[in-house]
Amino acid sequence: MHDLSEEIFSVTEKNFDELALRIFRFQYQNNQLYKYFVDELKMDIGKISTITGIPFMPIAFFKNHRVKTTAFDPELVFESSGTTKTVSSKHFIKNSALYKQSFIKGFEKFYGPVSNWCIIGLLPSYLERQHSSLVMMVSELIRLTGNQRSGFYLYDHEKLSHVLRRLEEQGQPVLLIGVTFALLDFAERYPMQLLHTIVMETGGMKGRREEITRVEAHAYLKMRLGVAAVHSEYGMTELLSQAYAKAEGLFESVPWMKVLIRNEDDPLFVEGKGAGILNVIDLANIYSCSFIATDDVGVVHNNGHFEVTGRVDNSDIRGCSLLVR
Numbered sequence: 001m002h003d004l005s006e007e008i009f010s011v012t013e014k015n016f017d018e019l020a021l022r023i024f025r026f027q028y029q030n031n032q033l034y035k036y037f038v039d040e041l042k043m044d045i046g047k048i049s050t051i052t053g054i055p056f057m058p059i060a061f062f063k064n065h066r067v068k069t070t071a072f073d074p075e076l077v078f079e080s081s082g083t084t085k086t087v088s089s090k091h092f093i094k095n096s097a098l099y100k101q102s103f104i105k106g107f108e109k110f111y112g113p114v115s116n117w118c119i120i121g122l123l124p125s126y127l128e129r130q131h132s133s134l135v136m137m138v139s140e141l142i143r144l145t146g147n148q149r150s151g152f153y154l155y156d157h158e159k160l161s162h163v164l165r166r167l168e169e170q171g172q173p174v175l176l177i178g179v180t181f182a183l184l185d186f187a188e189r190y191p192m193q194l195l196h197t198i199v200m201e202t203g204g205m206k207g208r209r210e211e212i213t214r215v216e217a218h219a220y221l222k223m224r225l226g227v228a229a230v231h232s233e234y235g236m237t238e239l240l241s242q243a244y245a246k247a248e249g250l251f252e253s254v255p256w257m258k259v260l261i262r263n264e265d266d267p268l269f270v271e272g273k274g275a276g277i278l279n280v281i282d283l284a285n286i287y288s289c290s291f292i293a294t295d296d297v298g299v300v301h302n303n304g305h306f307e308v309t310g311r312v313d314n315s316d317i318r319g320c321s322l323l324v325r
Contacts, residue, residue: 005098008256008283009105016258017051020281023290024054031069033061034289041268052260052270056279056293062089062238067288070094079131080237089237091133094287102240102284103137104144106254110244111175111198114144118167120160121152122178122186123202133237134202138177147172161190164197171196177233179204180217193226200231200244214249234308238292240284243306251306256283259306262293273300277312 004023011019027034028045038045038055048054061067064087068074076093093099107114121138142150149167153160167174174197178186183201199221218230229247243251243259253259261276263269270279278296285292297310 004283004286005101008286009101011256011283013255016255016283019283020051020054020258020290021048023283023286024048026286027069027289027291031067031289033057033065033067034069037061051258051281052272054270054281054291055268056262056270056291057289058293059089059236059238059295061289062091063087066090066092067238068092068094069287069289072287076136077131078133078136078237079129081129081132091237091288093240098284098286099133099136099240100140102254102256103242104140106242106244107141109254110246110252114141115146116173117141117145117150117175118147118172119145119150119175119177120163122160122176122182123152124154124179124182133240134235137235137242157186157189160186161192164192164194168192168194168196174198175200177202183221184217187221187224191224191226195226197225197227198231199225199227200233202233202235218249236294238285238288239280239282241282249307250301251308253304253306257281258304259298259300261298261300264312267293271300272304273302275299278306278308 007019028038029035034057037057041055043055072094074092074094075096078091078093080089104114111117119138119142121142123135123138142152149163164174164176176197177200180201180203183199201217221227221230232245232249232251233242234245234251235242241254241257243253243257245251258281260279260281261271261274262279263276276297278294278298280292280294282290282292295312296308297312298306298308300306
């Protein structure tokens with residue numbers, strides 16, 4: 001198959017399904033693991049004509065298998081944080097430029113040109129390990145801002161508070177993106193009124209603080225940091241695309257990503273809306289698997305926007321998982 005990146009990133013609602021079905025057949029033919037999985041379901045792939053009929057591969061396969069479409073030596077290997085007791089997922093990346101294209105185009109769809117922003121990353125738990133797709137994304141966005149005050153902060157919250165106050169005085173649009181526990185720690189010690197700053201959480205408590213719901217975390221951050229809403233990012237090691245929520249945990253996907261709902265009792269029964277377990281189509285995953293059955297429980301609304309309300313029982317708690325509502 002020819003290079004599909006141009007088609008993927010220019011896809012529309014009108015031709016999404018057609019492109020997804022083409023990618024399904026390409027991956028069935030060129031991904032031995034996925035082909036074996038589909039064949040075990042005893043499905044006639046010639047009769048699959050809708051995206052809800054495509055078999056979605058369990059996300060756990062990324063833990064114990066090399067999920068690769070076509071043969072290649074990976075440019076990158078992303079690895080989930082996991083815990084000391086769990087096996088980490090690994091995502092083998094054929095083309096790092098494809099990932100960059102996905103997250104840059106995705107960010108700019110929701111927030112405009114990266115160069116307009118000063119981006120500050122508060123991601124201590126991720127910076128302390130290698131192979132994090134989130135760190136690569138934020139690092140590249142920081143670089144693209146061209147702003148000398150953009151950068152990562154580990155635990156120097158006092159310095160961060162001074163920088164944010166200075167940027168606020170200058171009226172500079174700022175994106176403060178952080179893992180939830182770090183944002184809560186910062187807000188607890190340095191309350192302030194942020195008028196030009198977007199606060200975005202990527203989820204995750206990692207046992208660093210008492211677990212609280214997303215609603216409680218957002219309410220606390222809004223009160224302590226003076227923002228009207230807390231934004232959220234939905235992404236994971238196994239995906240090359242993101243969804244963003246600008247308020248209340250209601251996520252909107254990029255055009256080349258779609259979230260569907262599968263039935264908990266019948267995982268092959270998939271619908272375009274409703275409540276259940278989330279299935280994700282990520283067309284940017286052209287060289288791994290674009291059809292992922294996640295362990296996230298949620299709701300997909302009529303307009304395609306979705307919420308994450310929890311996780312399937314007995315699934316691993318991810319370091320970057322979103323908070324349970």
